[in-house]
Amino acid sequence: xxxxxxxxxxxxxxxxxLLFAFGQFRDFFRKIFDWWQAxxxxxxxxxxxxxxxxxIRRLYLRIQDCFGRPISSPPDAWFDVVERVSxxxxxxxxxxxxxxxxxxxxxxxxxxxxxxxxxxxPRVIETLKKFSPSTCSTRVDGGTTTLxxxxxxVVANFVGKPAAVxxxxxxxxxxxxxxxxxxxxxxxxxxxxxxxxxxxxxxGSGATIRVFQHNTPSHLEKVLREQIADxxxxxxxxxxKIIVVVEGIYSMEGELCKLPEIVAICKKYKAYxxxxxxxxxxxxGKTGRGVCELLGVDTADIDxxxxxxxKSFGSCGGYIAGSMELIQYLKYTCPAHLYATxxxxxxxxxxxxxxxxxxxxxxSSRGAQKLAKIRENSNxxxxxxxxxxxxxxxxxxxxxxxxxxxxxxxxxAFSRECLKQQVAVVTVAFPATxxxxxxxxxxxxxxxxxxxxxxxxxxxxxxxxxVGIKYFPAEPNKQQLDDGRVKLE
Amino acid sequence: MASVAMDMLRAASDWLxxxxxxxxxxxxxxxxxxxxxxxxxxxxxxxxxFLLSQKSYKPPKRPLTKKEIDELCDEWVPEPLIPKIGExxxxxxxxxxxxxxxHAIVNGKEVLNFxxxxxxxxxxxxxxxxxxxxxxxxxxxxxxxPRGFYGTIDVHLDCEARIAKFLGTxxxxxxxxxxxxxxxxxxxxxxxxxxxVADEGVHWGIQNGLQLSRSTIVYFKHNDMESLRKTLEKxxxxxxxxxxVRRYIVVExxxxxxxxxxxxxxxxxxxxKYRFRVLLDESNSLGVLGSSGRGLxxxxxxxxxxxxxxxxxxxxxxxxxxxxCTGSARxxxxxxxxxxxxxxxxxxPPYLASAAITAIDVVEENPDLITKLKENIALLWKxxxxxxxLQIVSDPESPILFLRLKKxxxxxxxxxxxxxxxxxxxxKEESVxxxxxxxxxxxxxxxxxxxxxxxxxxxxxxDLARAAxxxxxxxxxxxxxxx
Ligand SMILES: Cc1ncc(COP(=O)(O)O)c(C=O)c1O
Ligand SMILES: Cc1ncc(COP(=O)(O)O)c(C=O)c1O
Numbered sequence: 001x002x003x004x005x006x007x008x009x010x011x012x013x014x015x016x017x018l019l020f021a022f023g024q025f026r027d028f029f030r031k032i033f034d035w036w037q038a039x040x041x042x043x044x045x046x047x048x049x050x051x052x053x054x055x056i057r058r059l060y061l062r063i064q065d066c067f068g069r070p071i072s073s074p075p076d077a078w079f080d081v082v083e084r085v086s087x088x089x090x091x092x093x094x095x096x097x098x099x100x101x102x103x104x105x106x107x108x109x110x111x112x113x114x115x116x117x118x119x120x121x122p123r124v125i126e127t128l129k130k131f132s133p134s135t136c137s138t139r140v141d142g143g144t145t146t147l148x149x150x151x152x153x154v155v156a157n158f159v160g161k162p163a164a165v166x167x168x169x170x171x172x173x174x175x176x177x178x179x180x181x182x183x184x185x186x187x188x189x190x191x192x193x194x195x196x197x198x199x200x201x202x203x204g205s206g207a208t209i210r211v212f213q214h215n216t217p218s219h220l221e222k223v224l225r226e227q228i229a230d231x232x233x234x235x236x237x238x239x240x241k242i243i244v245v246v247e248g249i250y251s252m253e254g255e256l257c258k259l260p261e262i263v264a265i266c267k268k269y270k271a272y273x274x275x276x277x278x279x280x281x282x283x284x285g286k287t288g289r290g291v292c293e294l295l296g297v298d299t300a301d302i303d304x305x306x307x308x309x310x311k312s313f314g315s316c317g318g319y320i321a322g323s324m325e326l327i328q329y330l331k332y333t334c335p336a337h338l339y340a341t342x343x344x345x346x347x348x349x350x351x352x353x354x355x356x357x358x359x360x361x362x363x364s365s366r367g368a369q370k371l372a373k374i375r376e377n378s379n380x381x382x383x384x385x386x387x388x389x390x391x392x393x394x395x396x397x398x399x400x401x402x403x404x405x406x407x408x409x410x411x412x413a414f415s416r417e418c419l420k421q422q423v424a425v426v427t428v429a430f431p432a433t434x435x436x437x438x439x440x441x442x443x444x445x446x447x448x449x450x451x452x453x454x455x456x457x458x459x460x461x462x463x464x465x466x467v468g469i470k471y472f473p474a475e476p477n478k479q480q481l482d483d484g485r486v487k488l489e
Numbered sequence: 490m491a492s493v494a495m496d497m498l499r500a501a502s503d504w505l506x507x508x509x510x511x512x513x514x515x516x517x518x519x520x521x522x523x524x525x526x527x528x529x530x531x532x533x534x535x536x537x538x539f540l541l542s543q544k545s546y547k548p549p550k551r552p553l554t555k556k557e558i559d560e561l562c563d564e565w566v567p568e569p570l571i572p573k574i575g576e577x578x579x580x581x582x583x584x585x586x587x588x589x590x591x592h593a594i595v596n597g598k599e600v601l602n603f604x605x606x607x608x609x610x611x612x613x614x615x616x617x618x619x620x621x622x623x624x625x626x627x628x629x630x631x632x633x634x635p636r637g638f639y640g641t642i643d644v645h646l647d648c649e650a651r652i653a654k655f656l657g658t659x660x661x662x663x664x665x666x667x668x669x670x671x672x673x674x675x676x677x678x679x680x681x682x683x684x685x686v687a688d689e690g691v692h693w694g695i696q697n698g699l700q701l702s703r704s705t706i707v708y709f710k711h712n713d714m715e716s717l718r719k720t721l722e723k724x725x726x727x728x729x730x731x732x733x734v735r736r737y738i739v740v741e742x743x744x745x746x747x748x749x750x751x752x753x754x755x756x757x758x759x760x761x762k763y764r765f766r767v768l769l770d771e772s773n774s775l776g777v778l779g780s781s782g783r784g785l786x787x788x789x790x791x792x793x794x795x796x797x798x799x800x801x802x803x804x805x806x807x808x809x810x811x812x813x814c815t816g817s818a819r820x821x822x823x824x825x826x827x828x829x830x831x832x833x834x835x836x837x838p839p840y841l842a843s844a845a846i847t848a849i850d851v852v853e854e855n856p857d858l859i860t861k862l863k864e865n866i867a868l869l870w871k872x873x874x875x876x877x878x879l880q881i882v883s884d885p886e887s888p889i890l891f892l893r894l895k896k897x898x899x900x901x902x903x904x905x906x907x908x909x910x911x912x913x914x915x916x917k918e919e920s921v922x923x924x925x926x927x928x929x930x931x932x933x934x935x936x937x938x939x940x941x942x943x944x945x946x947x948x949x950x951x952d953l954a955r956a957a958x959x960x961x962x963x964x965x966x967x968x969x970x971x972x
Binding site for chain 2: 044045046047053056060067068069070071072073074075076079081082095104106107108109113114115116117120121124125128129130131132133134135136137139140141142143144145146148149168169170171172175176179180181195196197200203204224225228229238239240241242269270271272303304308309310311313314315316325326328329331332333334335336338339340341344345346347350424426
C-alpha cells in the first residue's frame, strides 16, 4: 500500500490530463490532415489500434530515450552506455559511437555473475567448444545432453526439492506450465501485482482467475473462503483445484512475499502454492536459496517452485522444481519441454558453475562473500535513501528498491539527470505501474563497492533535490506523515 | 374495507380538482401556460422516476454463516495437482554425451543424428564458435535485464539489422526464445473482435498465441487452398463489417507437424483478393528454401513486403537460439512496447545474437550448403521409397522428412507407441537417431503422428544411405504384418 500526498496526486493527474489533451489536440489535426490525403489502407483495418497507439505516439515517444538504452559492455557494476541522438523530436533514435561509462543501478545482476568470472567463464567456453551454442532440438528429441541432466540435478538440490526441469526462458516457464497444471473448472488466485508471464499463463490455462490484494494474506483468506463456498460460477460445482500464485520478491515493489502467512492459509484451505522466485533465488537467504530460506518456510510446503536464471545467475532460462511425480508429468506433457529448443549448453554451464560458486563448491568462499555483500549493500543503500527523504518501497534485505517519482515530468528528468552524472537508473511508468505511481527502480548488486554506492547516493540526492522527489523530510518523523495523504492500492 | 377505498379515491379526486384550480395552475412560465394537466403529468413523471430508481424485487438473500463456510471449506476436497503417473509418462529421452551434430554420442556409442534441426550443419561450425567465444569473453553469458532496462546490447541491434538486411525487410526485432516469438507477436496485433484464419496444423506456439489474442479463430483444412478460399469467402460474406475489423491469415512455411510446405503464391493471391494480412512462420524454411536460403518468399518469388509479418525461430538452420519477427517499421516498433515476451523478459544472451549474425554471414558466403541440403533431401527421399508400412507425407523440398503409418491403428496414442518402438529399435540396433512427433495434451493439432527425420547438409551420402537402410529394415521387422 502506497500513500500519496494530495498535492502530488493532484499535480500528477493534472500533468497526465494536459498530456492527454495536447495529444488529442494534435491527433485532431492529424485526422483532418489525413482526411485530406487519400487513405492508403486499401481496405485493411489499421494495424495498430486507438488508445494503445495514442499512448505510444503522444506520451511514450517524448521520453523514449529513457528506455532501451543500448550498452556495449557486460552489465557489470560499471558499464558502457551508448549515446543516441534524435533528429526528429525523439521519434527515432540513432546510435552514435560515443560511449558513456556509467554506474549500473539497473541490471538484475544481483550476485555479479553478469561479467566474466574467474570460475564460470573458462568452464562456459569449454562447454561451448564441446556442446556448441545450441542443440537445435527439443528436450524430448535430441536436446537432452549430459549437461542438461546435470543442471536439473544441481538446481533441484539447490532449491531443496526432489526434482527439477529447466527451460530456455523464464517467461515461457510460467506461461507454459500453468496451463498444464490447471484448466477449466480450476481456480487460479493470483497476487494483483504478479508478473505478466504469470498473467499470460493463467489466461492461457482456461481456468477462472481471481486476484487478491497485493501481498495481503487476510484478503487471500477472504477470497479463498468465498470461492470455496461459492464453487464454480453459474454451476456452483466445487472447484477442481485451486492454485495460489505469488512471487518471492516483487520486482516493481521490492517487497518480500509474506510467505509464511500465505503458506499457512493455503495449507488450511488445501490450495496449492506456486512460488515464482525470479528475483529472489540466489539473491536472498543465508546460502542464497531464496525467500523460503530467508523467511524460514519449509520448501516441502511449496508445491511448485519456479525461478529464473536471468537474474542472480547471470544466464538465461527458468526452472520448475517440485515432487518427482510433478516433474515427470511436466516432462511428459509440458509444451515448452516438448516443442521448445532446449536451453543453450553454455548458458546451462553458467548456471551450474555459478551455483557451485554460491555453495562454495568451487573451493573458495567467494559465494558466501557475494551473498554477504549484496545484503550489506542493499541494506546500506536503502537506509541511506530513506534518510535523505526519498520515498523508498520494499523490505529490508531485498536488493530491489523503487523510489517514487509520481509526476510524469519527473520520469525523464530523473533518468536524464542521473545519466548525465554517470549513474544509470531504470524508470518505470504506466503501463508497468498504475498511472499515478511512476517510479525509479534501483537494483543493487554484490559487484558494487562501497565507493560506488556512496557516489550513487550523492548523485541521486543531488538529482532528487533538483527534480523534487524527496517527498519526506530528511530523517522522517513517522507520526507526521500519516496525515493528509490519500490511500492508494 | 370498500368504504375505506372509496374514501381514499374521493380524497384523491378532491386533490386533483384542487390541483387544477390552484392559483399556480394557471401560471404562465416563460410564455407557457401551466395547465392542470401539465401539473399532473409532472407528478406522474416524478412517480415514474421514483419507481425506476427502485431496485426490482429480489428474494432476500441470506448469506452463508461463518460456520457454514467453515464446513464447506472443510468438506472441499481438491483433485490432486497432477494425474496419476502412467507407464507412458516415464519415458526418458536419450541423453547425448556430445554436441548434437550430424554424428553424436549416445550411451558411449556414435550415432547418426536425425533428431536435430541443424539443417545447414552450422552446429559446431568453426566461425560460429569463434564469434561466440569472443562474445562470451566480452559480454558474459546473460544480459541480466529486459531490452527496455539496459538489456539492449549493441550486438542485439546489429543482429536485428543483419536479419533485416538478409531478408530485405525494413526492420526486425529479436526475441529471447523461439517459442515465445509467435505467442507474443500474435497477441500484439490481434485483439478481441479481430478475425484470424489459421491452418489446423500449426504448432503449439502459434496455437497459444491465437488463444491469448482472444480473437475469433477459424481453422481451415491443413494446407488446403480450396478450404482457405472458402473460409475467406464465407467470412467476407457473413461479416458486413469485415472492412472494419482486422483480418489475418496465419500459416507456417514448413509445417513442423507434417513437413508440408505452404503454397505462398496462392495464399498471396487470396490474401490480396479478400484483403487479409498474412502472418508467416518461417522457422523451418529460413536458410533452407529459396536459392539463397531467404525462405518461402524467395522459393515462390513473392516480394517479401507482401507478407505483413514474418516470424522465425533461430534454433534450426541458424544453429543458435531465440527468434525474430520482421516486417515494416511500424509492425516492428509496435512490438517493442506491446509484445509481452519482448517487454517482460530478459533479452537474448549476447553470444547467441553474435552466433546468429555469423550464421547469416556463413549462409550468404556459402550457398553450396543449401544446394547440399537439397541434394541430401532428395537422396533420403529416394532411399526411403518403398519403406514397408510407412508413407512419406512431407513435401519433397522439406528438410523435415515426415513418415507416418500407412495403416493407422485407430488411435493416435497407439500409433505413437508403435512408432516409438521403431525409433527405439533404429537407435539401439542401427545407431541411427530418429524421433517421433510427440504431442502435448495441450496441443490441439490432430494431424496424424509420425516419425520425423531432420536432414542436414552435414550428413554425407553414406550417412543417408545407412539411415534409409536402417529404417527400412526395422520397419519391415516391426510392421511385417501391416501390408
Ligand atoms: C517474477 C518474474 N517471473 C518471470 C520473469 C521472466 O523471466 P525471464 O526474463 O527469464 O523470461 C520475470 C522477469 O522479469 C519476473 O520478474
Ligand atoms: C493471473 C492474474 N494476475 C494478476 C492480474 C492483475 O490484476 P489487476 O490488474 O486487476 O490488479 C491479472 C489480471 O488480468 C491476472 O489475470
